[in-house]
Amino acid sequence: MTTYIKSKKIGLRKLKSSDASFISNSAKNKDVTRYTHIIQQPFNLVRAKKFIKKTQQDIKEKMAYEFGIELREKKELIGTINFLNINKKNKNSEIGIWISKEYWGQGLAKEALNLMLKFGFEKLKLERIQARVLHRNILAQNLFKKLGFKLEGKLRRKTYFKNKWYDDLVYGILRKEYLK
Numbered sequence: 001m002t003t004y005i006k007s008k009k010i011g012l013r014k015l016k017s018s019d020a021s022f023i024s025n026s027a028k029n030k031d032v033t034r035y036t037h038i039i040q041q042p043f044n045l046v047r048a049k050k051f052i053k054k055t056q057q058d059i060k061e062k063m064a065y066e067f068g069i070e071l072r073e074k075k076e077l078i079g080t081i082n083f084l085n086i087n088k089k090n091k092n093s094e095i096g097i098w099i100s101k102e103y104w105g106q107g108l109a110k111e112a113l114n115l116m117l118k119f120g121f122e123k124l125k126l127e128r129i130q131a132r133v134l135h136r137n138i139l140a141q142n143l144f145k146k147l148g149f150k151l152e153g154k155l156r157r158k159t160y161f162k163n164k165w166y167d168d169l170v171y172g173i174l175r176k177e178y179l180k
C-alpha cells in the first residue's frame with residue numbers, strides 16, 4: 001500500500017528503517033513519554049527498527065496503521081500517528097499520536113489528527129474512533145477535544161504506569177459527528 005496523505009504542512013507516510021534513530025531519540029525525551037510509551041524500552045536502535053518492521057507488516061495486512069508524520073517542506077519526520085486495535089466487524093479503532101518535543105505547540109498534531117480522521121472515516125469507512133488518555137495527560141485531552149472528540153467515560157485506576165495509578169479517560173468521535 002503506497003499511502004501518502006497530505007495537507008498544507010504535513011504528510012503521513014509509512015515508516016522506513018532510516019527513521020529508527022529519530023524514533024529512538026524521541027523516545028528518550030521524558031516529556032514525550034511521561035504518559036505514554038512510543039516504543040518499548042530500551043529505546044535503542046534495535047528496538048526502533050523492530051517496531052518499524054512491525055508497522056510495515058501491519059499495514060500490509062491491514063491490521064493497524066502507524067504512519068510517520070513528516071514536514072512536507074523539509075521531508076523531516078516529526079512524530080507518528082496510529083490506528084491500533086482496529087475492529088473490522090464493528091468498524092472502529094483506537095487512535096494514538098506523539099510529536100517530538102521540539103515541534104510541540106505549532107498546531108502540527110491537530111493537522112495530523114485531522115488527516116488521520118479523514119483517512120479513518122473516508123477511506124477505512126470507520127463508524128467510531130476512540131482515544132484512551134491517562135487522566136493527567138492534559139495536552140492530549142485538549143488536543144482530542146479540539147478535534148471534536150467527546151469525553152465518554154472514565155475508567156478509574158485502570159492503568160499502572162511508571163509506578164503510579166491513573167484513570168483512563170475515553171474520548172470518542174463518531175462518523176456522523178465528523179461529517180457534520
Ligand SMILES: CC(C)(COP(=O)(O)OP(=O)(O)OC[C@H]1O[C@@H](n2cnc3c(N)ncnc32)[C@H](O)[C@@H]1OP(=O)(O)O)[C@@H](O)C(=O)NCCC(=O)NCCS
Nearest residue numbers: 032096097098099104105106107108109110139140142143
Ligand atoms: C499531545 C501532543 C501530540 C500535542 O502535540 P502538539 O503538536 O503540541 O499539538 P498542537 O500544537 O497541534 O495543539 C493542539 C491542541 O493541543 C492543546 N495544546 C497544545 N499545546 C498546549 C499547551 N502548551 N498548553 C495547553 N494546551 C496545549 C491546545 O488545545 C491545542 O489547540 P489550540 O492551539 O487550537 O489551542 C504532544 O504534546 C505529544 O506528543 N505528547 C506526548 C505523547 C502523548 O501524550 N500522546 C497522546 C497519547 S494518545
